[in-house]
Amino acid sequence: MSSMSKSPRILALANQKGGVGKTTTAINLGTALAAIGERVLIVDLDPQGNASTGLGIDHKSRKRSTYDVLVGDATLDQVLVETSVPRLWVAPSTLDLLGVELEIASSSDRAFRLKQAVRAYMAAAAAFNGDREDMPQFSYILVDCPPSLNLLTINAMAAANSVLVPLQCEFFALEGLSQLLSTVDQVKATLNPGLSIHGIVLTMYDPRNNLSGQVVADVREHMGDAVYDTVIPRNVRMSEAPSYGKPALLYDLKCSGSQAYLKLASEVIQRERRIRPEAA
Numbered sequence: 001m002s003s004m005s006k007s008p009r010i011l012a013l014a015n016q017k018g019g020v021g022k023t024t025t026a027i028n029l030g031t032a033l034a035a036i037g038e039r040v041l042i043v044d045l046d047p048q049g050n051a052s053t054g055l056g057i058d059h060k061s062r063k064r065s066t067y068d069v070l071v072g073d074a075t076l077d078q079v080l081v082e083t084s085v086p087r088l089w090v091a092p093s094t095l096d097l098l099g100v101e102l103e104i105a106s107s108s109d110r111a112f113r114l115k116q117a118v119r120a121y122m123a124a125a126a127a128f129n130g131d132r133e134d135m136p137q138f139s140y141i142l143v144d145c146p147p148s149l150n151l152l153t154i155n156a157m158a159a160a161n162s163v164l165v166p167l168q169c170e171f172f173a174l175e176g177l178s179q180l181l182s183t184v185d186q187v188k189a190t191l192n193p194g195l196s197i198h199g200i201v202l203t204m205y206d207p208r209n210n211l212s213g214q215v216v217a218d219v220r221e222h223m224g225d226a227v228y229d230t231v232i233p234r235n236v237r238m239s240e241a242p243s244y245g246k247p248a249l250l251y252d253l254k255c256s257g258s259q260a261y262l263k264l265a266s267e268v269i270q271r272e273r274r275i276r277p278e279a280a
């Protein structure tokens with residue numbers, strides 16, 4: 001278990017390709033980390049709101065959302081919602097987020113809205129020193145990005161310590177990756193010098209499909225150590241779980257997908273200890 005005073009490790013789950021497993025990874029990696037004892041916040045930064053829905057947060061309980069946080073109408077603690085998973089919280093999103101880019105485009109701090117909100121939250125939570133149950137001191141913050149390299153994703157990267165890239169095991173897996181990596185480099189050069197790539201997680205691996213194995217080999221050859229050892233299998237339970245408003249880990253803990261996300265969580269923690277030994 002992590003101590004109370006550490007600053008959270010903030011991971012942006014990003015890939016401008018749609019449907020590669022960003023949200024599934026946010027929900028299930030978040031649940032797995034919480035199960036191991038971490039205090040986890042998932043920030044839903046996608047107007048689609050799939051992470052919020054997949055965690056069982058209905059639209060009525062989203063009176064305020066990450067939209068309000070980014071435009072400065074709410075603080076992060078005002079939008080937090082507790083999930084059914086102990087130690088797992090979510091900052092839900094609403095469709096309002098679609099308009100946020102235009103609304104903040106002309107302000108000079110537009111890329112730092114999330115970073116500022118997280119910083120203010122952590123300072124306030126630290127001042128309460130764990131006395132307020134509604135203001136936990138998170139050890140991990142996972143930001144679920146939209147399928148675009150837009151201002152929302154830039155806000156996530158500017159706030160993050162690292163980027164975690166879900167990559168689907170499909171023929172065109174590597175296509176688009178260089179654009180993503182150069183965006184990370186740009187953010188590093190301009191907005192967030194400390195930003196790193198945490199790792200690439202291969203998702204929806206199908207052992208019966210030769211192509212899937214070929215993609216894993218290709219990506220490992222090109223990206224080397226950046227690729228996590230854990231590969232997430234394609235597993236129908238993973239796609240069923242969100243319609244019950246539950247992480248797959250609660251819906252079916254024994255299924256291959258849930259087990260893979262538990263492995264990924266311990267790999268993520270191990271990597272964190274290597275990247276930031278002082279924080280471990």
Ligand SMILES: Nc1ncnc2c1ncn2[C@@H]1O[C@H](COP(=O)(O)OP(=O)(O)OP(=O)(O)O)[C@@H](O)[C@H]1O
Nearest residue numbers: 018019020021022023024147204233234235238239
């Ligand atoms: N390991 C898996 N096995 C089977 N289905 C999966 C798996 N991971 C994700 N899926 C399904 O694939 C679809 C896309 O996954 P997900 O929503 O996590 O991707 P995404 O990158 O967040 O998409 P978007 O870019 O639209 O936000 C979803 O229907 C999800 O349930």
Ligand SMILES: [Mg+2]
Nearest residue numbers: 022023046050
């Ligand atoms: Mg998504």
